[in-house]
Amino acid sequence: xxxxxxxxxxxxxxxxxxxxxxAARDLGWTQPAVSQHLRALERDAGVPLLLRTxxxxxxxxxxxxxxxxxxxxxxxxxxxxxxxxxxxxxxxxRVRLQAFPSGAATLVPAAIEALARAHRGVTVGxxxxxxxxxxxxxxxxxxxxxxxxxxxxPPADLGPLVWRPLxxxxxxxxxxxxxxxxxxxxxxxxxxxxxxxxxxxxxxLAACRAAGFEPAxxxxxxxxxxxxxxxxxGLGVTALPASALAAYRHPDVTVRPLAxxxxxxxxxxxxxxxxxxxxxAALLSRLETVAAAGTSVRPVGVGAAD
Amino acid sequence: xxxxxxxxxxxxxxxxxxxxxxAARDLGWTQPAVSQHLRALERDAGVPLLLRTxxxxxxxxxxxxxxxxxxxxxxxxxxxxxxxxxxxxxxxxRVRLQAFPSGAATLVPAAIEALARAHRGVTVGxxxxxxxxxxxxxxxxxxxxxxxxxxxxPPADLGPLVWRPLxxxxxxxxxxxxxxxxxxxxxxxxxxxxxxxxxxxxxxLAACRAAGFEPAxxxxxxxxxxxxxxxxxGLGVTALPASALAAYRHPDVTVRPLAxxxxxxxxxxxxxxxxxxxxxAALLSRLETVAAAGTSVRPVGVGAAD
DNA sequence: CCGATCCATCACGTGTGCTTATGGGAGGCT
DNA sequence: AGCCTCCCATAAGCACACGTGATGGATCGG
Numbered sequence: 008x009x010x011x012x013x014x015x016x017x018x019x020x021x022x023x024x025x026x027x028x029x030a031a032r033d034l035g036w037t038q039p040a041v042s043q044h045l046r047a048l049e050r051d052a053g054v055p056l057l058l059r060t061x062x063x064x065x066x067x068x069x070x071x072x073x074x075x076x077x078x079x080x081x082x083x084x085x086x087x088x089x090x091x092x093x094x095x096x097x098x099x100x101r102v103r104l105q106a107f108p109s110g111a112a113t114l115v116p117a118a119i120e121a122l123a124r125a126h127r128g129v130t131v132g133x134x135x136x137x138x139x140x141x142x143x144x145x146x147x148x149x150x151x152x153x154x155x156x157x158x159x160x161p162p163a164d165l166g167p168l169v170w171r172p173l174x175x176x177x178x179x180x181x182x183x184x185x186x187x188x189x190x191x192x193x194x195x196x197x198x199x200x201x202x203x204x205x206x207x208x209x210x211x212l213a214a215c216r217a218a219g220f221e222p223a224x225x226x227x228x229x230x231x232x233x234x235x236x237x238x239x240x241g242l243g244v245t246a247l248p249a250s251a252l253a254a255y256r257h258p259d260v261t262v263r264p265l266a267x268x269x270x271x272x273x274x275x276x277x278x279x280x281x282x283x284x285x286x287x288a289a290l291l292s293r294l295e296t297v298a299a300a301g302t303s304v305r306p307v308g309v310g311a312a313d
Numbered sequence: 314x315x316x317x318x319x320x321x322x323x324x325x326x327x328x329x330x331x332x333x334x335x336a337a338r339d340l341g342w343t344q345p346a347v348s349q350h351l352r353a354l355e356r357d358a359g360v361p362l363l364l365r366t367x368x369x370x371x372x373x374x375x376x377x378x379x380x381x382x383x384x385x386x387x388x389x390x391x392x393x394x395x396x397x398x399x400x401x402x403x404x405x406x407r408v409r410l411q412a413f414p415s416g417a418a419t420l421v422p423a424a425i426e427a428l429a430r431a432h433r434g435v436t437v438g439x440x441x442x443x444x445x446x447x448x449x450x451x452x453x454x455x456x457x458x459x460x461x462x463x464x465x466x467p468p469a470d471l472g473p474l475v476w477r478p479l480x481x482x483x484x485x486x487x488x489x490x491x492x493x494x495x496x497x498x499x500x501x502x503x504x505x506x507x508x509x510x511x512x513x514x515x516x517x518l519a520a521c522r523a524a525g526f527e528p529a530x531x532x533x534x535x536x537x538x539x540x541x542x543x544x545x546x547g548l549g550v551t552a553l554p555a556s557a558l559a560a561y562r563h564p565d566v567t568v569r570p571l572a573x574x575x576x577x578x579x580x581x582x583x584x585x586x587x588x589x590x591x592x593x594a595a596l597l598s599r600l601e602t603v604a605a606a607g608t609s610v611r612p613v614g615v616g617a618a619d
Numbered sequence: 620c621c622g623a624t625c626c627a628t629c630a631c632g633t634g635t636g637c638t639t640a641t642g643g644g645a646g647g648c649t
Numbered sequence: 650a651g652c653c654t655c656c657c658a659t660a661a662g663c664a665c666a667c668g669t670g671a672t673g674g675a676t677c678g679g
Contacts (some may be wrong), residue, residue: 010393011319012319012322012390013319015390016318054400055590067587068590069396069397069400072393072396073393073397073399075393076396078388079385080390081391083382084316084318086382087316087378088315088316090379091316091359091360091384093380094375094378095360174559214325278364281373283360285360286374
């Protein structure tokens with residue numbers, strides 16, 4: 008007594024058409040094909056569903072009952088196709104993005120705006136998170152995309168995840184007002200330093216050690232606004248990636264490129280195959296476009312200030 | 314972009330099971346079978362529905378959307394099977410019966426009572442109608458069964474309909490009180506007659522002509538109670554089939570069998586195949602049982618009165 | 620490092636399901 | 650009446666869909 012769903016829909020076509028022959032025409036089949044399906048359906052049902060006359064068919068009580076169910080099934084099927092078309096045509100969809108702070112402040116708003124302009128129905132859920140949090144979130148399926156970064160080359164060991172590089176930006180020296188330009192990193196060995204987020208701090212330590220000294224970390228905060236405020240008051244010097252300075256630039260700090268500070272690789276992490284999901288792919292492509300244009304991450308007045 | 318309903322249900326099985334392998338086990342198939350169906354479904358959908366990991370699969374947004382629809386489809390399918398089981402198991406169902414007046418008063422109530430006793434959920438819709446009305450109603454699908462009759466043998470020319478004979482009953486002479494028993498029908502040539510329904514009247518005329526006279530039809534009514542009242546007051550004589558007298562017997566009329574009045578064939582008319590519909594078959598069988606028992610149609614005191 | 624457990628892919632064979640062909644029954648038209 | 654047309658069912662044939670079995674790659678846990 009297990010009914011075949013497809014045959015249920017065939018029954019519906021027959022009852023709507025009024026005759027087996029007409030239904031076959033609608034379905035693009037021949038009449039015996041439909042006839043055989045109906046016989047099988049009635050066999051499974053154990054009860055006659057149709058009364059055959061010479062002018063067509065009419066439903067028995069059981070047939071009419073099944074017709075009601077079949078209508079509901081057809082409606083669901085149609086709704087499913089509509090929903091799918093909306094998702095594929097980017098008239099609907101939701102992308103969950105996690106981004107590190109300065110990326111969330113620069114690349115992301117521009118990308119979301121471009122996406123919203125092109126596809127009104129697609130919404131983006133943005134959460135601010137450091138790569139330590141965002142990458143596992145993608146892995147766990149809690150996010151679709153993670154805007155992440157790594158110093159010294161693209162990150163390794165992402166497991167089954169994919170790294171899509173967006174841009175490579177310099178790490179810049181940020182000093183207080185009225186300070187002369189140092190020729191090398193080693194010249195700043197005796198300065199008090201301000202440390203940023205965990206990864207940036209780690210990278211800064213490595214850079215200084217490579218330059219031959221252990222920096223004195225006077226203050227530590229992962230907020231690039233706070234960092235610059237400390238530096239602007241002369242409480243230390245620091246190094247910040249370009250996009251952090253594009254997001255916010257304290258008027259009293261001086262920004263200079265300096266050899267040895269290295270660079271930061273920014274990219275997007277996603278699961279394999281996630282870039283085939285239309286909404287996700289659309290946001291991804293907007294992020295790439297914005298990064299390639301570069302306007303939103305170029306720090307203001309590098310080297311020109313002071 | 315036309316989705317296959319069966320594959321939609323397969324997707325549902327996969328998402329419910331959490332992995333393709335587990336779903337295949339549930340479905341009684343092998344893993345590649347399910348895998349191939351999913352690939353086809355994703356091809357039709359044009360959008361990835363699943364994200365494959367090494368521990369199983371998780372739904373994409375589109376997959377989750379389809380899952381909701383698939384759940385609804387599965388629910389409808391289950392409901393359909395339930396409904397069908399109820400109809401087949403006679404826990405539900407409705408039979409539309411049309412019956413001629415005296416049949417509706419005798420055979421039918423007993424049959425309906427027996428059916429209701431055995432199958433609580435089955436309901437019978439009864440309409441009183443002469444064969445001229447009820448048989449076309451069955452043909453048109455407005456009724457499932459027609460309790461009908463014909464004089465002089467089972468009716469011919471029913472078209473595609475089936476005649477199930479129930480019983481053959483005599484047509485009896487009904488006279489007023491204190492009237493001597495006539496030896497032949499011809500002895501009543503000069504009596505005023507009371508005519509019944511159209512068919513009965515036609516049959517009566519034919520019988521009288523066969524006996525050599527044209528009866529004078531003083532009154533005409535298709536109500537067998539009215540007929541007997543007229544006869545009881547001495548306003549004429551008439552002939553009534555046994556079941557009309559079983560339904561109602563005026564105390565002042567005399568009932569006698571008389572050669573030449575013929576007999577009436579009572580039976581049920583239905584469309585070909587309708588006797589395979591459980592509820593219809595059940596009522597049909599009750600009608601046959603009641604007719605065979607005969608108690609409800611045997612007129613009271615035939616030949617004993619007066 | 621190996622075993623277990625996912626998944627995808629390929630090649631192959633069977634059975635489902637479509638086709639063509641044929642026949643019967645009922646209604647409508649001349 | 651007789652024919653024509655429309656409906657349906659059935660039978661036989663053939664093809665493709667859709668199963669199975671075998672194999673390989675990837676990941677996780679012991």
